[in-house]
Amino acid sequence: MSVFAAERTVAINAVLRASEVCQKVFKQLVSTETITKKDKTPVTIADFSAQAVVNTILYKSFPNDPIVGEEDSGDLRDEPLDEEKLLDAIDRGSYPGGSQGRMWTLDPIDGTKGFLRGEQFAVCLALIVGGNVQLGVMGCPNLPVDFNAPEGERGCLFIAEKGQGAFQRNFSSTEETKIHVSDISSVSEASFCESVEAAHSSHDDSAQIASLLGMTKPSLRMDSQCKYCSVSRGDADIYLRLPTRADYEENIWDHASGSILIQETGGEISDINGKPLDWSLGRTLKANKGIVAANSKIHSKVIEACNKHFNK
Ligand SMILES: Nc1ncnc2c1ncn2[C@@H]1O[C@H](COP(=O)(O)O)[C@@H](O)[C@H]1OP(=O)(O)O
Ligand SMILES: [Mg+2]
Ligand SMILES: [Mg+2]
Numbered sequence: 290m291s292v293f294a295a296e297r298t299v300a301i302n303a304v305l306r307a308s309e310v311c312q313k314v315f316k317q318l319v320s321t322e323t324i325t326k327k328d329k330t331p332v333t334i335a336d337f338s339a340q341a342v343v344n345t346i347l348y349k350s351f352p353n354d355p356i357v358g359e360e361d362s363g364d365l366r367d368e369p370l371d372e373e374k375l376l377d378a379i380d381r382g383s384y385p386g387g388s389q390g391r392m393w394t395l396d397p398i399d400g401t402k403g404f405l406r407g408e409q410f411a412v413c414l415a416l417i418v419g420g421n422v423q424l425g426v427m428g429c430p431n432l433p434v435d436f437n438a439p440e441g442e443r444g445c446l447f448i449a450e451k452g453q454g455a456f457q458r459n460f461s462s463t464e465e466t467k468i469h470v471s472d473i474s475s476v477s478e479a480s481f482c483e484s485v486e487a488a489h490s491s492h493d494d495s496a497q498i499a500s501l502l503g504m505t506k507p508s509l510r511m512d513s514q515c516k517y518c519s520v521s522r523g524d525a526d527i528y529l530r531l532p533t534r535a536d537y538e539e540n541i542w543d544h545a546s547g548s549i550l551i552q553e554t555g556g557e558i559s560d561i562n563g564k565p566l567d568w569s570l571g572r573t574l575k576a577n578k579g580i581v582a583a584n585s586k587i588h589s590k591v592i593e594a595c596n597k598h599f600n601k
């Protein structure tokens with residue numbers, strides 16, 4: 290039985306509304322409206338708006354729940370936008386995280402670069418309780434509903450609750466379809482799903498790991514946590530995220546909803562050393578390096594190859 294039925298409903302509504310806002314902003318957006326944050330990454334008015342929408346909807350139903358959100362209104366300081374309500378809603382996402390109690394984590398637009406190119410991006414929301422991810426909802430406005438019909442309908446929502454399996458539905462309907470990862474057991478037949486940006490996940494290292502595993506299929510490259518969605522419904526077999534810099538810590542909002550989606554579709558997820566992801570340490574996964582997500586039959590083989598490659 291669903292333990293978080295109310296949270297599930299509210300999270301779906303929030304992610305759908307935020308996804309619609311992103312689509313509307315995209316139609317009006319001009320590139321000069323992109324701000325570069327202190328860490329040199331881009332952020333748009335859609336990121337802020339989507340965070341404000343989700344935070345406002347969550348607050349209505351769960352006023353006591355803190356939120357670990359990516360954006361903070363400080364980056365909007367120089368913009369001609371200073372409506373207190375909007376800024377306050379955004380800053381409700383400033384919770385530092387940790388191991389105690391419940392919290393939501395939100396990436397209002399994951400894959401801002403994909404969003405700006407009109408390609409893949411995702412609105413990602415997850416509920417973490419006592420350091421464990423219990424619920425994940427992801428909205429992917431540009432993801433084809435059916436991988437085999439890339440020119441067909443786009444816009445899908447992915448929902449996973451601990452112990453309840455995972456589901457995909459279209460933006461245009463409330464009907465949910467159960468999904469699962471691919472069931473191949475021969476890793477040489479597998480394909481990677483990886484970042485478009487080599488600065489976020491090393492393409493050179495992944496090519497060498499592919500060769501160690503005897504893999505010959507081309508990687509499926511896309512921006513954002515849509516990669517988790519693609520693996521969770523079997524479009525590709527392995528989500529690989531390889532560190533590019535020793536000092537980069539992955540953020541919890543970049544992986545929380547994806548991790549439960551993988552686990553609830555029969556997959557396994559860990560860092561590149563096979564270590565479980567630790568959500569209890571604050572806003573980042575500071576105890577982990579990179580990500581490997583795949584079906585349970587091949588996950589350990591990918592970890593072995595990562596070990597071999599990085600410790601050679
Ligand atoms: N050096 C880095 N290594 C890994 N991920 C990064 C790095 N720099 C930024 N990111 C984050 O990677 C995510 C996009 O990943 P991908 O390329 O796989 O779509 C974004 O959340 C982005 O942060 P941000 O949202 O602040 O741009
Ligand atoms: Mg960002
Ligand atoms: Mg992100």
Ligand SMILES: [Mg+2]
Binds near residue numbers: 336398
């Ligand atoms: Mg983001």
